[in-house]
């Protein structure tokens with residue numbers, strides 16, 4: 163009987179390992195001939211997809227896309243050694259009327275302080291460096307809509323969109339990147355610049371003042387320079403509180419995390435992509451989710467296509483993808499197959 167059990171065990175293990183597609187969660191990188199093609203998983207009713215670490219993503223096949231080789235529409239051509247990462251693991255699934263894409267890549271620097279302020283002096287009063295560079299880790303997923311349409315762009319930025327659980331909708335056409343149209347709320351933004359009008363200093367800090375060292379400052383937790391803080395024997399402003407350190411950072415952006423909960427009509431085409439992310443042990447895991455057909459003219463209608471040409475861009479601590487340094491990588495064309 164022993165040999166029969168052994169055969170059954172081998173057989174069942176073969177079945178388990180054999181059903182994951184040609185490059186699944188083992189993280190392998192099979193040699194690819196021609197543009198990679200990723201089969202979008204379409205039968206996902208009941209799957210939890212709005213969490214990059216949800217176990218249901220283990221049921222979706224993956225492919226590895228290189229992002230140091232491309233000659234993207236932005237005409238960036240970084241050298242192989244210079245880019246932050248070369249491999250992005252990509253999975254894609256649809257549920258109901260939406261496309262979910264999971265992207266994972268190594269980035270050993272967690273660059274989450276765009277436009278931060280830096281405290282240079284504690285006494286006689288707080289002083290700050292000018293806002294530093296508006297740079298953060300970013301991701302671009304671009305869907306090709308043909309030469310007249312250009313590329314439909316989903317742009318995720320770790321703080322100025324991601325901290326509000328969103329990516330920003332854009333359009334890349336004729337070497338121009340345009341933000342998608344606003345909805346009913348004109349100028350709606352996930353991130354608001356934290357700068358006191360007319361002064362080169364921050365206006366807001368977290369209500370915990372110097373104790374809040376997290377890179378994310380939500381609007382709902384922020385107190386302005388105008389607010390009085392009641393202390394035991396006194397009333398002070400936040401910049402009069404104690405505990406500040408030289409070189410301590412203050413967030414350059416306020417995050418309005420109510421935007422993701424607004425109606426589609428309020429958010430418009432600009433804020434029609436949800437984002438769910440994690441950063442652990444130097445690896446970003448980001449799920450982007452958008453409707454296959456938003457109905458907006460600055461978006462590509464994916465619902466009638468059986469495939470779409472895609473490019474990826476990964477930016478390490480950068481402001482824009484078309485500024486042209488080597489700390490960014492773009493893929494060549496690959497295909498999502500519906």
Ligand SMILES: [Ca+2]
Pocket residue numbers: 269270271272273299478479
């Ligand atoms: Ca980084």
Ligand SMILES: [Ca+2]
Pocket residue numbers: 331332342430431432433434456458460461
């Ligand atoms: Ca859009």
Ligand SMILES: [Ca+2]
Pocket residue numbers: 314315331332333342460461462
């Ligand atoms: Ca768009």
